[in-house]
Amino acid sequence: MGLHKILKIVAFALAIIGAVFALIIMAGDEETAQNMSGNMLYIAYAVLGIVLLLVLLFVIKGLFAGDIKKTLMTVGAFAAVVIISYVISSGTDLNLQPFNDKGLGITESVSKNVGAGLYTFYILAALAIGSMLYGGAKKMLNK
Structure with a gap:
């Protein structure tokens, strides 16, 4: 079996x-x-x-x-997107005082990590939508 x-x-x-x-x-x-x-x-x-x-x-x-080469290239591309997102995230664009007054303990580091996660999502979503549009347009033009 x-x-x-x-x-x-x-x-x-x-x-x-x-x-x-x-x-x-x-x-x-x-x-x-x-x-x-x-x-x-x-x-x-x-x-x-x-x-x-x-x-x-x-x-x-x-x-x-x-093919391990393709897999490592894909993982590397994902890591590059995450690193780029982390670099462009500032963490200082939000007033953290109201959150800390409520006892949440949000720091600039936490804000930077959340921003990096959001930027990563936006970039990957744009790439996914773009690849779907490209594939659809290519299929329509080849018929």
């Missing part, structure tokens, strides 16, 4: 277990729901851990099975 079939069976079993627990929570009284929801959190963490482990496993497997 292949690994793909085993993973499909595991995913199907986890889906059924999740549906059963959801039905128990919805059908039970409030006390049962509160007791089950605490246990469901641990189950959710376990499932998240399994999923992350499997994703990491398949990424590493695919990395060594495929």
